[in-house]
Amino acid sequence: MAEEKTFLIKIITPERVFYEGTAIMAEFNTSEGEIGVYAGHIPLTVILKPGVLTLTEESGKKKAALHTGFAEILPDQISILAEAAEWPGEIDIKRAEAAQKRAEERLQAHNPDTDMARAETALLRAVARIEALR
Template identity: 45%
Template sequence: MPTLHVNVVTPDGKVYEGDVDMVSVKTVEGELGILPRHIPLVAPLTVGAVRLKKGSTVDLVAVSGGFVEVRPDQVTILAEAAELPSDIDVERARSAKERAEKRLQQAKQENIDFKRAELSLRRATNRLDVAGR
């Protein structure tokens, strides 16, 4: 059975590389499942978990925006930030989530950037979800 070679790369370097049966990413237009021999495309990513399926195993990578480039036998994810579950500092993510929630509450009363606080909350929640906590 054919596979896809996947690279997940950030400005800091390579986060993941391997061959998988299927890749699932969250684009700004919605969820995208990619199988071998998929038509070439480039799509912008949003905050979400990249699911990398090989056999019965599914690996997750927390991604905070970027782009996915698809070729028939290769997928490259150029992410602003990406972390494997083992690399996620859960306490730091929880603290970030709490700070973002407080900012969102204050945004109703003060002059706080609501979209920025909302994005911070989405990133922290995604990291906690991928870490399994």
């Protein structure tokens, strides 16, 4: 079997260096849709949207909830600056489900005082957390 090409990836949040290592592939949500990145990708800068980050390493796959931020993609590395990132073991499922319910209720209420963009982002974050656990 041919050796897989890997690239460096570093994910930084305001609180910590969330991940630093090598991967064969990284998949995550952007403002333009989901993207999958392999080594040798064309240079690109993207805006992150809340969703599940899937890292394919030589030893297997890892999932995490990844929230808003930016990513710089280069042929040999990805740098991600994220508002927050969480491994499944760091996620409280009951809290995520409650946050999802609150966000859905705010969106359905059609209250003119509701910040709809904020409610939509809260919903996406809650769903990302729940999906990262699956």
